[in-house]
Amino acid sequence: MELDGYCFALRSELDIRGINATLALWSNRTRDFWKSPRVTFIRIEGLVVAAAIMVLFLAIFGSWRRKRRSLFIQKGVLGAYILSSSLVTYLLGSMQSSVVKSSMYPIWAVSLYTLIGCADSITAYSLDDNKELSRQLYQFGLNTAYVLFLIFTVSSNNGYIPVALLGLIAEIKFSHRLSASQVASVSWNLNKMVADYMYQEHSKSEPAYDPASMKGYHYLVDWPLRSDSELEAGILCASDLKADAQVIHIEKVWQCKHRSLSEELKYTCLSFSLFHLLRRRFFGFECSESSFQPKTHDFVFKGLLLLKNEDGVISYNQAFKVIEVELAFMYDFFFTKYAAVYYGSWHRTFMPVASACLVPVIAYLTVSRVLKIPSGMERGTVLDTTRADVVITVAILVCIALLEVLQVLYYWTTIWGRVSLACQYVREQAQNKQRGCCMRFKEILAKIGASMSNERYFEGKLGQYSLLEESVSWYHNLSKHYFVNTIVEKVMASTDPMIYHPYNYHPWREVRKHIRVPEEVKEAVVQSLERTDGKLTNGASSLEHNRASHLSWACRDSESIVSCPQKKENQACCILTWHIATCYSEMATLKHFPASVGGELKVHFDVATTLSKYCAYLVVSQPKLLPGHHYDTRRVFEAVAKEALGFLGDNKDKYEAMRSLVVEGETPEPKETIFHKGVRLGKRLGTMEEGARWKVLADFWAEMLLYVAPLDNVKEHFECLTRGGEFVTYLWALVSHAGILKREDHLVGVGGV
Template identity: 50%
Template structure:
C-alpha cells in the first residue's frame, strides 16, 4: 500500500482559478490604462525623482570618502537617472491624454530640484565639458514645462505662481551651468592667479618670514571685477592691493582668527595655486627659495621638542583637495565666486517661495486648482495634494541643505575669515558708513552658519576627528594574492596565446588583452583598504624633511642607512652611480619605475613571510614598510596613470612579473620555502638575464642577511622615499579625476610637493637664489 496520497482537484477548479486570474489581470490592466492610473504613474515618477534629488543633495559629496563599488555606483545611477527620468516624466505629462491641474507645478518643481542638488553637478570631468548639450537639454525641458503650463493653467493666480517657480528654476539651473562652465574653462580666473604669482615675490622683495607669514602674499580672496588686464608686452592681469585683496599675510595678521580658520584660508590659497596646473598655467614661483621655505619652514616647521606636526601637514592638504573636489564636481565654487549680493538676495527668498506656493495652492477656495473645462482633465484628488506637498517639501529641504552645507563647511569658514579681515581693516581706517552697513549685512548668513556649525560640533564631538577624504590606502600583495590553482578558463586563454604565435589569423592586439585578464585574475585582487596610520604619515614627512626636496628612488635612504650594497636594485642598467660624477639624462629620470617597485615589493613580501623571532623593537618600521610597499603595488595594479611613465608600459611590466609569479608559485603551498630554495639554485644566473621576480627574491634574501631591526629600518625609509619620488606628475587631470573616487595618498603628496616647488623628479634648488630661481 502506497503512503503517497494524491488529492484530486474538484471538478471545474482549474477553470475557476483561470477565470479569477484573468479577471484580476484585466482589472489591473484596465485600472492602469484608466485616467486615474495614468495620473498615478506620473505621480510615482515625480515622487521617485524627488527622492533621487534629495539623495544626491545629501549624499553626493560624500562619495569622496567612499571607494566601495556600491557607494560609487549608487551615486552614478542616481546622477544618470535624475536627468533621464526628468525628461521622461515631462514627456509623459505632455503626451498623456489625461491632464491634472498639478502637472505644471510638478514639472517646474522637478527642474528646481535638479538644479538644487549642489552636492554634485558633475560625476566626472567629462560631464563639465558638455556645455552645449546641457544647454539644449535644459532649454528643451523648460519648453516642455512651459507647454504643459500653457495647456492647463487659465487663471491669474496660477500663472503668477508658476512664473515665480519658473524664475526660481532658472536661477538654480543658471548657477549649476555656471559651476560646470567654471570647472571646464575658467581661464580668466586662473590667469589672474598665474599672473599675480609672477609678481608676488616683488611685493616683499628678499624679505620674508615663514614663521609669521610676513611677505607671503598668496591670494585668498579678491574682487574679480577689479582685476584688470594691463597693456604691456606681457598683457598680464594686475590685482592691486587697494582692491580689497585678502592674502595669507593679512590672514596671519588678523587677531580675530583662530588657528583652524587660518589653516582653512591657507588651504584655500593653495587650492588656487594647484588649480592653475589643471588649466595649463605655469607655476612661476616654483624655482624660488621662498617657495621651498614655505613648505619646509612653515608646514614642516618643528616645535620646541624638535618634532613636526605631520597631522597639520596632511590636514592642510586634505582641505585644499576638498576645495579642489568642490570646484570641479559641486556648485559651491559658483556660489562663492559670484557677486556677493546674489546669494544674499536669493538665499532666503528661495526658501520662502516654495512655502508661499504651498499655502497658495492648497488654501481653501483657491482658484489655482480649477483648469480648463476639458473632458480629459481630471479633478485634483487627495493624492495629488500629497504629492504636491511632498515636492514643495523637497524643494525647501534642498534649499536649507544648500545653505547648511555651504555656510557650515570650509567655504563658510573662509568667508567668515575674509569678512573678519576686512572688518578689522575697516575699523582701523575711516570707511564710509554705507560700506560698514554692507559688511554687516554680508555677515548675517556667515554668522548664522558659524553658529550652526559650532552647535553641530558641540552635539557631535567626533566631527572634529573626521577627514575630508577616506583616510585609507589601498593594499595589494603580489606573493600573497597568487592563486594556488589555475582554472580551465585560464589554461584555455594561455593556450590561445601560444597558438597566436603560429597562426596569422589571431590578432595580437585582441589576444594579449584577453590573456592579460587571465594573468591578472591569477594574480588575485587587491585587499581591503587600511587606515592611513600616524606612523605612515610621520615616516613620509620625515623623509621629505630629511631629503629637503631632493628626490631619489630610494638611493638616498640606502646610503644614509649604510646599505650601499643594495643600490643595485635601484639603478637602471645604463645609469651611472651617483658618485661617478655623470648626471642622468632627463628621460632617464622620468623613466618608468614599475620594475623597481616590483623588485622591492617582492623583497619586502619575502621578508614579511620569513619566520622571525622578535620584531617588537621594529614594529613601527615593519608596519610602515609593508603598508607603503603594498600601496605602491596597488597603484601599479589599479592606478598606473598616477605613476611615472606611460600607463601601458606599467601594465605590461606588471603583467609580465605577475605571470612570472603565477608560473612559479601557483602550485607551491610553501611559497617562502620555494623562493628560498630557488634563490640558492640560481646563484650562478647572470644578472642581465634574471627576471624581475627572481631579482626581488634575491634582494629579499640579501635583506634577510641583515639584523631584523636594521632590515625594517632600511625598508621603511626606502618606501617612504620611493613614494615621494613617484608623486610629481604633469597629469593633473588624472589626479583630479581620482578625487571623485575617494582620493589617493599619492595625490596628497603630489599637491604638497607642488607647493614646495618640486614639479618633477631630479629637480634641484640652489639655496639663497631668489632672482634666477636656482633650478638646475
C-alpha cells in the same frame, strides 16, 4: 473503452479552451487596467516621487563619495546622477503627451526642474561632465520649452501664478548650476590672474621672508573680481591686485589680530591660498614660484612642515590637514556648486533664502487655486485631484524649501563659508568696522563647522595589495572559470577588436583591502623628504644613507617589457622587485622572529610592509598615478604575476618555495626576470641584521613614494578625489608647493634611471 478515451480527450480540449479564455480575459483586463486613466496617472505620480527621491539622494549623499568607497555610495550616486535628469525629461514628455490630464502636472514638472537645480553638493560626476556646457545648455533649453508648453496647455487660469513663481525659481537655480560648470571648466581669467600675480610676486626682489610667520608670502586668499578686467600685454591686471586694499593674501591673514580669527580659520585660509596655486596646473598655467628657490622650498620645509597643532606642538598631521583641506577645496570647485556661490555676487546667497520663503506661498496657492479641474480642455481625460495627490505635491514643495534653507545654513559651516568669514575679519580690522547681526549669525555657523573640522574630508585610507597572495589567488579562481572567461573574452573581442584588448578588461584589479593611514607612515615620509631636502631619488639615496649601496642594482631598470621611450619614466619594475623582496622578508621575519617584532623594529616593519603593499596597489589599481604609460605598467604586472603563479604553483609554504630558489652571484644577470630579482634582493636583505633590514626597507619605500609623486597627471589626481582620494595625491600637492613639479629636476644618485 474507445468512448471513454474520446470523452476524456473532449474534456481535455474543453479545459484547455477554458484556460485559454480565462488567460485572455485576465490579459485584457490587465491591459485595460494598466491603460485606465487613474493607473496612468498613478504611474506618472510614482515616477515623479522616484525622481524626487533620486535628486534628494544626490543632495544628501553627493559629496559622500569622497569619503566612502562603498558600492552603495559610489554606484548609488552614479545611478542617481544619470537617471535623475533622464527621468525628469521622460516625465515632462509623458505629462505632455498623455491623454490623461491633471492640474498637478505643471506643478510636478516645475518642482522636479527646481529640485535638480537645488542640489549644491553635486553638479558633475566627473571632470569631463563640466566640459559638456553645450549639452547642458541644450538640456536647459529643452526642459524649459517642455515646462512652458505644459503650463500653457494643462494649467488652468487659476494655476498660472504659483506655477510661474516656481518656474522662475527653477530657471534661476538651474542657471546657477550651469554657472558652476562654467567656473569649473572655463574660468581662465580667474586662474591667469593668479598665475600672473605669482609671477610678479616672485620676480621682484623680496627683502626678507619668514615661513614661520608667513612674512613675505603674498599667496592670494581673496580678491575682488571685476567684470572690466582686461588683458594688457599678456598680464591680467596683476599690478592692480597688488595695489588693491581689498586683496587679501596669507601674510595679511597671519598678521591679523582680530580676536575672532582662530588658528583653525588661519589654516583654512592657508589651504585656500594653496588651492589657488595648485588649481593653475589643471588649466595649464605655469607655476612661476617653483623657479624661485629657496623661498618656495622654505615655505614647505621651514613653514608648512613646522605648523603647530591645537596643543602648540609641531605636528606633521597639521601639514597633512592643510593639504587635505586644500584638496577638499579642489573637490568642491570641480564637482559642487560652492565655488560658484563663493565667487558669485551676493544674490547667490540671497536667492535660496528668498525662494525658501516663496515656496510656502506657492504651496498655499497650489492648494487653493490649482486643485480645480482645468477649464477649456477639449481633448483627453481630466482627473480630479485626490488628497494623496495634494500630500505628495505639498511634500515635494516642502522638500524644496527645506533643502534651500538647509543648504544655505550648511554653506556657512563649510570651509568656503569659513574662508569668507575670515576675510571679513581681516577687512573689518583694516577698516575698523563693527560686526552686524548677520555677521554674528555667520560666526555661530562657522563655529559649528569648525567643531566638525576634525572630521575627514576624504576616506584617508591606503589600498593594500600583496602580489604573492592576491594575484596567485586570482589566477587560481581564473583557472576554475576558464571556459566562461574565454567565451566572454571572445564575445567582447568580436564586438570591436580595435577597441577591446585583454589588458583593458580586468575585474581582478579592484582591491578591496584598505587601511587607515598610520601615523608612522606619515612621519616616515616627511622625514624622508626632510632628509633628502627635496632631492628625490627612487631609493638610491636611502640606500646610501643606510650604508646599503651594494643593493642599488635593484633601483636600476633593465627589464625589456617596458617600451624604450618609457623605460626612463616607468618605475613598475623597480617597485615590483622591491615589493617581492619585502614580501619575502615579511614572511621570513614572521616565521623566524615572531616575538621580536616590537618597538622600533615594529615601526620600521609596519612602515615598510604598508608602503610596499600600497605601491603595489598603485601598480595594480591606479597605474595612471605612476610615472610612465599606464599600459606599460600593466604589462609589467601581468608578466610578474604570471611568473609568480608559475613558480609558486600550489605550494602552501611560499617562503620555503622562494627560499629554495637558487640565485648565484651578487648581482642579477642582464636578462633575469623581475620575480627572480625580487627573490635575489630578498635573500640579500636576509643577510642583514633584522633591525637594519627593516630600516633599509622602510626608508626605501618612503623615498620611493615621494619619488613617484611629482608628475603632470593633474586630471588623474583630481578624479581620484571622487573615490576617497589617494595618499600619493597628498604628497603630490605637498611637493608641488615646495617647487618640485618634475622628478627630473631633483634626480640624483640613480644610475641607469
